[in-house]
Amino acid sequence: MNLNETDNLLQLADLIAAYHEGKLNVRQKAELEAKLIGDASFKRMFDSFNNKTNVFSDLKVMNGFDTELSLVEFHKRYATPKTFRLWPRIAAATAALVAIAFCIWFYTSPDPDHTPELVSVSEDIAPGKQGATLTLANGKKxxxxxxxNGQIAKETGISVTKTADGQLVYEVKETNDNLNQINTLSTAKGETYILTLPDKSKVWLNAASSLTYSAGLMERGHSARLVKLEGEAYFEVAKDKTHPFVVESKGQRVEVLGTHFNVNAYADEPIIATTLLEGSVKVTDGINKQIIKPGEQALNNSGKIKVEEVNIESITDWKNGELYLNHINFKVAMRKIARWYDVEIIYNASVPDDMEIGGWVSRNEKLSSVLKSIESAGLVKFKIEGKKIYINK
Structure with missing residues (x-):
């Protein structure tokens, strides 16, 4: 982190302070709005620093203000990624972080007497890991x-290989009727896996999910490439104009020719959420259909499909090793955490359904660290007992 970056952070702290005091003049407001619209990284930084829950969660979790570790985490989360030396700039960078935190603390008037109670832990729980079960057509698991590593299965016409980095790769060696045999890749809670299909499409499978497909991928009697999803997966589909790629889940069909998209179709979620990153996607349920554009999400509630713009980071967080908890429903966030850490959530009746939380958390942290980050906002208290998390207001 160089001095220019530090100066920018201090200027941003001043800007936030003036913003909360209502001291920005017309020109400054116009400049700020233009900057927020035209610079996505600046907007993310501004939104993050403008949310006291985010900043103070970060400060409290960073190993009790371990200065060097705090700077590393701060730089990863908010600054432009680059190689940098820590100690030559550590005082200035820490000053920038503290200045920002002070501005947010002072001008948003929190309760000065409130000290959040740390999560009660009887035994900590490690994060999930890479793992899955492949079920072949003959029933072998x-x-x-x-x-x-290496070839782990060979069905007629198909080779299945586990790569050195722990991914599963299908290759079609010859064309025959056995390519219609059905395989299933499934993850338990606390597992995730990456699969390369015979057409070179790539699938990231989230925890507690399953993907079912024929060994040759083609739908019998049709030209479509067909997979069936339960849970959540991110798809990077290889382009093939003559063979559409179809994802079926809970009565919905998502059809693409070649694109990047995410489908969340967990049984315990009230809606199916299909989010597009690039290309074009057609979402169909019965007679209802919608075509979505990049940055949009189709929300399917029992066949009624609504399209809205969405923050992509909040959707692909799991694929990128994060838990994005910024401005999302608390109970939705806890379902994500429950799947990744393989725990049961038990709510006290005092916990409302419409509460929101904020912040980012790495999926590589132990459960207690994640819960402490959430609890530092002062909205709820956690208690971990074995594989159960008890939550009180």
């Missing part, structure tokens, strides 16, 4: 975390 292969635990991929236990399987050695």
């Amino acid at each position: 292969i635990r991929l975390s236990d399987a050695a």
